[in-house]
Amino acid sequence: MRPISVLLADDQPMIRTGFRFILEAEADIRVVGEAADGQEAVEETRRLAPDVVLMDIRMPRMDGVEATRLIAESGLSSRVIILTTFDLDQHVVDALRAGASSFLVKDGPADSLVSAIRTVAAGDAVLAPRVTRRLLARFAGMPSDTAPPVPPQLDILTGREVDVLRTLARGLSNSEIAAELGIGETTVKTHIAHILDKFHLRDRVQAVILAYDSGLVTPHTAHRTDRS
Template sequence: MKPIRVLLADDQQLLRTGFKMVLGTEADLNIVGEAADGVEAVEMSRRLLPDVVLMDVRMPRQDGVAATREIVAQKLPVRVLILTTFDLDDYVVGALRAGASGFLAKDVPAEELVAAIRTVAAGDAVVAPRILRRLLDRFADLLPDPNASPPTRISTLTDREREVLVQVAKGLSNAEIAQALMVSETTVKTHVGHMLTKLGLRDRVQAVVLAYETGLVRPGSP
């Protein structure tokens, strides 16, 4: 298998060095570059096309949220994994809305960092829906007015797909959704796949964010 190509984006050289030491011991991971700010992160993502960018939030010239948004807008085949402080940056929700595939605390254990990179490179997200929901509840004031008209693309979903979207946003796994809807887990996976495709979303993380934005799920709802 081809090694996973990783770009490090952090304004602190010491942290980049630490990440390199950890990731350099993994045979399937290859550090292809280092960026010291968001502008460099975007430029190097465009030039190097890494599989995953480990993106710090607070950087000079351009922060990680803006850099993530630009990478996604350019439709680069690059996935972004946001790095944040232990107490959660207020920018995290914005980063996820911008198209990040998830986030990690900077003090995450090495084995979790490595596993997260592999997960993101494989096309999945690394934020558990329940954790993301708590984040969105906490930062609900950063989201658009839930009473606003929902995007027209939501109307493309079938009733069942919309129901699955709500269950995903509530933090249920495929197995739990299957039990709640009294269908097979395979059926749920099919509905989730169709829902993501119709909405133009990369993963379940973006589905949860969209469910909040459209008011399908409200902060603090059961």
């Protein structure tokens, strides 16, 4: 099997060296290039077409948010993991909106970096329930005591697809969604694929953003239904 190719984009050489050291210890991951700023990250992504780009959010010339947006809009299959010093600030959310599949805090454990790369390279996204709740609490609509009605812009979804999107927006895994809705995990995957296809979304993170941008999920309902 071909190794997962990774591009490191960070303006600090020591950070890039540290990430390279961690990743090159893994047999299934290969670092194919480095970039010292956002503009170079975009250029190197176009040239190398890596599976995953580790993108620092704050860099000179062009920041990680704009670089992520350009990569997502280019049609390349490369997926972006945002690297940040601060857990879930506005820039991180902007990057997720721009097309990033995940974000990691730089001082996190090495195994979380390796795991995130493998997950994102496989076509999934990394967004834990705790992070999802904070996203909802900050950027969704006002709290409500009842589940909000299905917004008109989601009318193209079937009833079951709406159910899946609601649970997906709480950060549940496929197996957890299957257990909660009483359906098979393969069926969950099919519904998620239909949701992504209907709205031309890249991955689960974009589906979560759709759920709270449309008003399907509110902070109150997210906290009430998922207290993990």
